[in-house]
Amino acid sequence: MLIANPNATRGAYPEDLRALMNTQLADENRAWLSTWSHLSGSATPLWDMPGLARQLGVGQLLIKDESVRSDLGSFKALGAPIALLRLILRRFPEHDFEPRALLAGKHRDALADFSVISATDGNHGRALAAAAQSIGCRCVIVLHAHVSQEREQAIAAYGAVIVRIRGNYDDSVQEAAALAARNGWTVVSDTSYERYEEIPRDVMQGYGTIAAELIEAGGPFTHVLLQGGVGGLAAGVVSYFWERCGADRPTFIVVEPRQADCLYQSALAGHPTRASGSVDSVMAGLACGETSPLAWKFLAGGVDHFMTIEDEAAVSAMRQLAAGAAGDVPLVAGESAAAGLAGLAQLMASAPLAAQVGLDGNSRVVLLSTEGATAPDLYAELVGSTAEAVLQRQRAWLQAR
Numbered sequence: 521m522l523i524a525n526p527n528a529t530r531g532a533y534p535e536d537l538r539a540l541m542n543t544q545l546a547d548e549n550r551a552w553l554s555t556w557s558h559l560s561g562s563a564t565p566l567w568d569m570p571g572l573a574r575q576l577g578v579g580q581l582l583i584k585d586e587s588v589r590s591d592l593g594s595f596k597a598l599g600a601p602i603a604l605l606r607l608i609l610r611r612f613p614e615h616d617f618e619p620r621a622l623l624a625g626k627h628r629d630a631l632a633d634f635s636v637i638s639a640t641d642g643n644h645g646r647a648l649a650a651a652a653q654s655i656g657c658r659c660v661i662v663l664h665a666h667v668s669q670e671r672e673q674a675i676a677a678y679g680a681v682i683v684r685i686r687g688n689y690d691d692s693v694q695e696a697a698a699l700a701a702r703n704g705w706t707v708v709s710d711t712s713y714e715r716y717e718e719i720p721r722d723v724m725q726g727y728g729t730i731a732a733e734l735i736e737a738g739g740p741f742t743h744v745l746l747q748g749g750v751g752g753l754a755a756g757v758v759s760y761f762w763e764r765c766g767a768d769r770p771t772f773i774v775v776e777p778r779q780a781d782c783l784y785q786s787a788l789a790g791h792p793t794r795a796s797g798s799v800d801s802v803m804a805g806l807a808c809g810e811t812s813p814l815a816w817k818f819l820a821g822g823v824d825h826f827m828t829i830e831d832e833a834a835v836s837a838m839r840q841l842a843a844g845a846a847g848d849v850p851l852v853a854g855e856s857a858a859a860g861l862a863g864l865a866q867l868m869a870s871a872p873l874a875a876q877v878g879l880d881g882n883s884r885v886v887l888l889s890t891e892g893a894t895a896p897d898l899y900a901e902l903v904g905s906t907a908e909a910v911l912q913r914q915r916a917w918l919q920a921r
């Protein structure tokens with residue numbers, strides 16, 4: 521399913537959006553995080569995939585590999601720590617904390633009684649837990665029934681207290697809000713809701729680093745495919761490109777699981793709304809039923825097309841990337857990471873769809889591989905080999921070059 525966004529614009533970046541997210545703040549975030557022990561000190565690789573590009577029929581295919589952003593396994597390591605830092609700076613102005621010193625744990629004694637809480641599908645909670653551990657404050661993570669045991673263990677490893685509930689992601693968001701109100705804790709969520717925008721804004725702003733690195737790596741790019749959960753990743757990346765490139769920004773295409781299509785439905789409705797399906801998807805990070813209203817402010821005019829894919833297409837894209845199909849470098853891409861390739865394959869398999877979004881043999885396309893094997897057992901089951909085996913193939917491929 522594909523729709524063109526009737527409200528997409530190519531004008532200059534609007535001032536009201538700049539007041540919410542801007543490249544100056546995004547670049548400041550990037551500088552703050554550059555010393556955090558959980559982040560790789562350099563830009564993530566932008567792999568050229570000439571074999572896949574030829575197979576699909578585009579001019580160039582570039583994949584930004586966020587699996588190596590952090591030992592936390594996903595791009596979400598760029599968001600939660602920034603939101604937590606900015607929250608602490610706002611909450612304790614009298615201390616005059618320095619952000620890098622906070623991340624190095626130098627103020628843990630002053631923050632030992634400060635508690636944050638969040639619901640999560642996995643990656644955001646893991647990043648928040650790790651940031652809280654580095655800073656030295658308390659962290660509680662609420663998990664819904666579909667979050668796997670191995671994802672729970674990965675979060676608990678960073679010292680977070682885990683609360684399990686029945687129900688789905690949306691129920692866990694409500695439970696986190698209720699626990700926070702009862703205990704005087706602060707919710708650090710990656711999705712916004714009524715009268716709760718500042719913290720999710722900071723999370724999204726953190727993702728701007730991905731766009732900054734892409735621009736530095738050398739544009740222009742004609743198309744960027746962005747997978748959508750609540751819309752935060754897409755908003756953070758779109759906003760940065762829009763402000764920097766204005767009318768020359770790439771064409772943005774948002775890809776979601778068919779049964780968790782809240783952004784697609786929002787584009788149809790012209791305002792933030794709910795998914796039309798069961799929400800559950802193998803793409804755990806994209807299995808979100810409700811659009812973040814704050815993210816929607818950026819997607820409403822900044823995204824050109826919205827599309828949905830099937831779970832099987834994402835799994836087949838994971839396998840293709842792991843195999844190093846068509847002679848390209850083998851990549852470890854988790855369930856949510858492979859959505860962009862699945863979306864591109866769907867578009868290129870149909871001449872009318874490719875024409876609708878302007879994809880052809882001259883296109884320079886960017887995909888974001890947003891996570892590695894963040895659920896290693898599930899990854900091995902779906903792909904048929906472990907992430908370590910794929911990385912071994914990657915090393916051999918690089919040596920043979």
Ligand SMILES: Cc1ncc(COP(=O)(O)O)c(C=O)c1O
Pocket residue numbers: 594595596641643644710747748749750751752753754804805806808856857890891
């Ligand atoms: C690996 C991965 N990719 C993409 C997303 C989508 O991000 P957002 O919910 O901000 O749209 C998520 C969200 O958790 C994720 O974990």
